[in-house]
Amino acid sequence: MKKPSISKKSKPALTDKCKYLLDKLIGKGKPPILLIIILLLILASIAYILTANSDMSSNPTSVKNQKNKNNSSIGHYEDKIISFNYPPAWKVSQEAVKQPMVVTIEKNLTNSFSVFREELGTKNFVDRLKEWRETIESQGDIYYERTITVDGVTAYDVQSTYAVGSNKYSSRGIAIEKNKTAYFIIFVFDGPLIDYEEEMDLVLKSFHVK
Numbered sequence: 001m002k003k004p005s006i007s008k009k010s011k012p013a014l015t016d017k018c019k020y021l022l023d024k025l026i027g028k029g030k031p032p033i034l035l036i037i038i039l040l041l042i043l044a045s046i047a048y049i050l051t052a053n054s055d056m057s058s059n060p061t062s063v064k065n066q067k068n069k070n071n072s073s074i075g076h077y078e079d080k081i082i083s084f085n086y087p088p089a090w091k092v093s094q095e096a097v098k099q100p101m102v103v104t105i106e107k108n109l110t111n112s113f114s115v116f117r118e119e120l121g122t123k124n125f126v127d128r129l130k131e132w133r134e135t136i137e138s139q140g141d142i143y144y145e146r147t148i149t150v151d152g153v154t155a156y157d158v159q160s161t162y163a164v165g166s167n168k169y170s171s172r173g174i175a176i177e178k179n180k181t182a183y184f185i186i187f188v189f190d191g192p193l194i195d196y197e198e199e200m201d202l203v204l205k206s207f208h209v210k
Helices: 014-026 032-071 125-139 193-206
Strands: 075-078 082-086 101-108 111-119 141-150 153-164 167-178 181-189
Touching (some): 125 167, 167 193
Antiparallel strands (some): 075 082, 111 181, 141 153
16 A cells, blocks of 8 residues: 655745744845855754753763662772672671681672681691581582682682571582682572572682782
């Protein structure tokens, strides 16, 4: 079906409106150059108004996006010995810590991770790993083990589950040695580890011993 053709009495274009307005303001028969100048001034004013309106409508979105970006900024922990990033909206626990714990970063009471630091002294790191693994195994079920790289050195990755009463938790422990000191990063979640893969990667990829 063909679209109906637009009749000659259709709505005048913007330039036609401007010309009609000029005819009314200065009358017909005026010098053409004057008409052109005034027409250009009117068109420029209209373009400015349209641009200003467009900016006004887009600015609230830009401000909102910037606000959201600031609210979702990545957290950063740093002391004289270690530093690392942690997920947005997670917070440093205000509870008092005792050695060998350094700090706990928490999303809430059941989803968090802690960093421990132990001077090895004369102890061998491999022997300390065996003790650590036995402790994990005595409290839960180890279902996956591997080695990864954290802060440029080999790290031992042990993943397990354990229960507290009727509640089941997932845990991932990372152990590394630097400068005769052992560091343990222990993640604990009330859901599967895969649900927090990005959060853990953020911490592990930024973890650094000075």
